[in-house]
Amino acid sequence: MNLIIPMAGKGKRLRPHTLTTPKPLIPVAGKPIVQRLVEDIAEVTPEKIEKIGFIIGDFDEEIKEKLREIAKEVGAEAYFFTQEIAEGTAHAIACANEILEGKVTVAFSDTLFRADFKLNSExxxxxxxxxxxxxxxxxxxKSNEDGIITDFIEKPKEFISDQAIIGIYYFKKGEDLRAEIDxxxxxxxxxxxEFQLTMALENLKEKGTNFTIGTVNExxxxxxxxxTVESNSRYLGFLEGENLIAENVEIENCEIIEPVFVGEGSKIVDSTIGPNVSIGKNCMISNSKLSESLIQNNTSLVDVDLTNSMIGNFVKLExxxxxxxxxxxxxx
Structure with a gap:
């Protein structure tokens, strides 16, 4: 099976963080969003993912190497396709025509989920x-009594259905999707x-493709x-009970209210941390109180009392x- 992940968007609503880091590489509960997405799809997919096509913008080699590592961790090979102009969801997928064949899952990169079903690849x-x-x-x-989708509606002004498409799709024959997008x-x-994926889906349905619904829990x-801060908190909740604090973290005179993630090399002293806080690698936090917050790497926080906050890399806050x-x- 191949996996295609469109991720070329500029993430303007998440600025200033996306001015230096592409949105899919922003960490949630200690891992980049796109890594969480790949791992969770691999978990619900019964077949091995062979190729992952990352549809990217102007990403440097360091980011590409990180994406190669993410693919390798699930046993897949990374492919890169550049989308120079954003012209809609179908246009983004078309950039990866080279691997749009056989069994294919398409997952847009700003979506995280939890599901208790296994994808039926047949x-x-x-x-x-x-x-x-x-x-x-x-x-x-909309679907009929047999669970087969009968209609796709883009942003309905009047109530049609409460089943919203979250941005993850499976196709048994990727070639058919490629033909409709072309x-x-x-x-x-x-x-x-724009070139809309829902239009291609409607054409496939009219030609006999039976689409079923895969309902996610979260x-x-x-x-x-x-x-993003809320999603970080909720994802930490999914992981509650796991050991989320790296072995070489130094914690002195602190109260830790789980769930809390702390990355390697960080030091926390005289502070109250949690609940629902992610702290990256090599951070220094002193005499502070943090809750419901996401802190990235190499950041120093002194004498702060923060909640509902998002802080990038190499920040100094006092x-x-x-x-x-x-x-x-x-x-x-």
Missing amino acids: DDGIIWTKQIEDPSAFGVV YLIRNDIRGGG WLDCGNKAI GQPKSVSLGDYSEW
């Missing part, structure tokens, strides 16, 4: 959804000015700072702000 196709109260900002699906692009068939977004979003190399 189904024609599976669209992963989550039941939500207000689906008007998402694509939704048709849209060659004939300049757009929706809302759907976590990483769109902006507040949502004082009493209550809720902040600071990018890499900031000083306060």
Whole structure:
């Protein structure tokens, strides 16, 4: 099976963090978002992932090497495809036409999930959804009594269904999806000015592809700072009970309220940490209180009392702000 991950977006809503780090590489509960996504898909997929196609923007070699490591950890080979101009979801997938063959899963990189089902790779196709109260900002699906999807609707203005498409799809025949996307692009068939994946799905359905629904228990977004901090907290909750503090972390005179993740080489003294805090590698935290926050690597925090905060790499923060979003190399 091949896995295609579009991740070329600029992540503007998560700035300043995405000015220096692509959004899929922002850590959640100690691992990059895209790594969490790959590992969780591998967990629900009964077949081995052979190739992972990362659809990227202008990423440097260091980021590509990190993505190669992520693929290698699940036994797959990394492929890179550059999307120079963003022209919609179908256009993004088309960038990876080279590996859009055989059994294929497509997963957009800002989506994290928890599910208690195993993907049935013999189904024609599976669209992963989550039941939500207000689906008007998402694509939704309708299904019949046999669980077969009958309609795809993009951002309905009136209530059609509460099954929102979360951005993960499975296709038994990737070649068929490739053909439908190629048709849209060659004939300049757009929706809302872009080449929409839902239009290709509708064409596949009309030609006899039976799509079923794969319902997830949890759907976590990483769109902006507040949502990413919340997703970090919820993902830490999934891991509660595991040892999330690296062996060489120094902790002196502290109260740790789980769940808390602390990366290698960090030192925490005279502080209260947690609940729902992720601290990266080589951080120094002194005389501070942190809750519901995400701290990246090589950062120093002194005399702070923070909640609902997101702090980047190599930050120096001293004082009493209550809720902040600071990018890499900031000083306060």
